[in-house]
Amino acid sequence: xxxxTQKYQATIQIxxxxxxxxxxxxxxxxxxxxxxxxxxxxxxxxxGWLIQHFGMQKRPLRFNYIVSxxxxxIWCKTLILPQVLNAQECEQQITAIxxxxxxxxxxxxxxxxxxxxxxxxxxxEISVVIQETAKDWLEQYAxxxxxxxxxxxxxxxxxxxxxxxxxxxxxxxxxxxxxxxxALQESAQEFHVLQQQNMPVEQLVQRFTERxxxxxxxxxxxxxxxxxxxxxxxPKSAVKNHHVFANAVYLSTELPFIALGNxxxxxxxxxxxxxxx
Numbered sequence: 001x002x003x004x005t006q007k008y009q010a011t012i013q014i015x016x017x018x019x020x021x022x023x024x025x026x027x028x029x030x031x032x033x034x035x036x037x038x039x040x041x042x043x044x045x046x047x048g049w050l051i052q053h054f055g056m057q058k059r060p061l062r063f064n065y066i067v068s069x070x071x072x073x074i075w076c077k078t079l080i081l082p083q084v085l086n087a088q089e090c091e092q093q094i095t096a097i098x099x100x101x102x103x104x105x106x107x108x109x110x111x112x113x114x115x116x117x118x119x120x121x122x123x124x125e126i127s128v129v130i131q132e133t134a135k136d137w138l139e140q141y142a143x144x145x146x147x148x149x150x151x152x153x154x155x156x157x158x159x160x161x162x163x164x165x166x167x168x169x170x171x172x173x174x175x176x177x178x179x180x181x182x183a184l185q186e187s188a189q190e191f192h193v194l195q196q197q198n199m200p201v202e203q204l205v206q207r208f209t210e211r212x213x214x215x216x217x218x219x220x221x222x223x224x225x226x227x228x229x230x231x232x233x234x235p236k237s238a239v240k241n242h243h244v245f246a247n248a249v250y251l252s253t254e255l256p257f258i259a260l261g262n263x264x265x266x267x268x269x270x271x272x273x274x275x276x277x
Contacts, residue, residue, distance in 0.1 A: 016067050037255055
């Protein structure tokens with residue numbers, strides 16, 4: 001072996017989501033004056049497709065793949081702390097909470113957190129997943145070398161905020177596709193998440209408000225359909241006549257929605273990833 005370190009031209013963060021045999025990917029090219037998302041949907045193995053897409057380079061590109069796990073597999077807890085902690089103190093606080101509240105030993109878990117500075121103190125959002133659950137989920141992406149496993153709820157929220165940054169803070173975001181739906185709302189104190197199987201929008205909103213008892217200032221809805229993926233307005237027949245949705249914002253985009261949110265990892269809040277094992 002020569003012992004030389006391979007030099008990379010650039011590192012590109014790529015958000016990935018699998019739908020059956022289809023790879024969906026979104027990335028932001030680092031060397032363009034206008035930073036905008038690029039995407040693909042392909043049945044080819046993703047790394048091979050990307051290498052062919054970017055062509056021959058004097059130095060190879062490094063791909064950091066970001067995927068996400070559905071929130072019903074993730075235990076979450078939010079802490080409001082009166083003082084600001086450094087990374088080591090955050091980890092100590094988190095491990096103490098996990099050991100106290102979860103029955104499994106730390107070596108069987110993966111966890112990370114998001115931190116946000118408040119006017120006084122800080123907010124910690126803790127996410128914990130059983131290692132075996134995470135590994136089973138990652139099998140569908142093999143042999144892709146995944147760099148980060150995120151929470152799909154966070155990814156969807158980032159995608160909404162990227163596409164509709166003007167929405168007020170107490171907006172309720174609703175995501176629908178053929179397999180599941182999510183209701184998401186961020187408050188100053190907590191990030192509220194509700195995941196359900198296919199369910200009418202009205203019923204999803206009702207369950208969310210019954211569970212969390214929060215004030216909803218606006219509703220923003222993304223339904224994954226052929227029209228939404230072609231960036232066309234939803235047909236009027238898809239919009240229910242309901243007083244809650246009279247002023248709802250209906251979002252459409254050609255971008256793969258969850259892959260976009262994965263590609264935006266670490267762009268929303270200061271975040272430290274910590275793993276056991």
